[in-house]
Amino acid sequence: MQEFKNRNKNNDGDVSEKKSVIKENVEKVEEDPRPHPPSPDSRKIISLNVLSRAIVITSLLIVVYFSSKDDKMKIFARHTVFLAGKGQILECSLNYLKDIDKYEGCFPKECKRFVTDKVISPKETEELLVMAKKGFQQYDSTEGITTLDLDSGALTNGVHNVNIYQNKDKSAFWIEDFNLFRNVKEKVKFAIVHHFAVEPSKIFLTRPALFMEIKKLSSEKSKTFPITYWQPHVDNDFDNSYHFTAVLYLSNYNKDFKGGRFVFVDENVNKTIEPRKSRLNMFTSGGENRYYIEKVTSGIKYIVMYFFTCDKQYAIEDPKMTKYLN
Structure with a gap:
């Protein structure tokens, strides 16, 4: 009997051991860490x-x-919107105030920028554009910026220079062209007189009297091109005889050219002017109106730039036919 009990006890141990082995195998299967595809x-x-x-x-x-x-x-002036006038009053830079303070009657009521589409007529703009193109035909530049100074006759892209007044071909401009340029300049001058509250007898055109033609410039040439109009600058820092600047646009942004917008560099948000034919952009030339022009990416942009001074010794005469014929 005792032997039977011992045998049963052994059998129970075997069964328990087998159950334990089976359970362990099941757990191993459930915990198998091998990844499944x-x-x-x-x-x-x-x-x-x-x-x-x-x-x-x-x-x-x-x-x-x-x-x-x-x-x-921020877009300050859109090319799709006709502006009777839009301005922004600014705090004058200290250098500009120090420089202009000595010119009685030419001190502006306030430093600012002002844009208007009302001063110059579409007819005058078209005639100026024809005049500009005739001048630039004297030297056909394929890319970058070319300037024509009607005061000196210098036509240059910063690398090649031609003087149109020394050119044997005297058929580019006529007396009507110079009269047109003078009449438009007078309108621009009196717009500055009105909006900046200066005396007309105290403000003078100074050199250069510029036409500009701007085309796309390859990225490779932009590294060495001498006229870097896309770099921010201040006109009065460049030449302290510049006290008021005006830009007249002869072509339309996004139609005649792409890129080439005028950008005022302000402390927080830059202000952009999109060119439009006959649009006039006027501003005090001090550090309050630091600016640059975006690179033109296609087409051709035409503008006229006027620089006005309060210092009479830097005044120039209006470009004349007599200078052209000499």
Whole structure:
């Protein structure tokens, strides 16, 4: 009997041991860390999820990029909107105040910038554009900026120079062209007199009296091109005889050319002027109106730049036919 009990006890131990082994094997199967290859359907779901996330992230980055650009740039004058007049009063820079303080009657009521489409007529603008193109035909530049100074006759792109007044071909300009230039200059001058509250007898045109033709410049040449109009600058710092600056646009932004907008560099948000035919942009020439021009990316942009001084010793006569014929 005792032997039977011992045998049963041993059998129970064997059974318990077998159950323990089976349980241990089951747990090992359940905890098997070996990776299982994903099914084709699960692979498709993962790929779609990754693609969707990539699209969302890219979209957000694009929005943030353009939003940050917009935050730093504000359109002051759109080319699609006719402006009777729009101005912004500014705090004069100390250097400008120190320089202009000695000119009685030429001290502006306030430093500012002012844009208007009312001063110069479309007819005058078209005639000035014809005049400019005739001048630039004397030297056909393929890229970058070319300037024509009607005071000296200098036609240059910073590398090559021609003097149109020494050219044997005297057929480019006629007396009507110089009369037109003088009449438009007088309108610009009196617009400055009116909006900046200076005396007309105390403000004078100074050199250069510039036509500008601006074309696209290759990225390689922009590194060495001598006239870097896209770099921010201050006119009065460049030449302290400049006290008032005016820009007259002879072509339309986004129609005749792309790029080439005028940008005032302000402390928080830059102000942009989009060129429009007959648009006149006037401003005090001190550090309060630091600016640059965006690079032209296609087409051709034409402008006239006028610099006015309060210092009579730097005054120039209006360009005349007699100078051209000598």
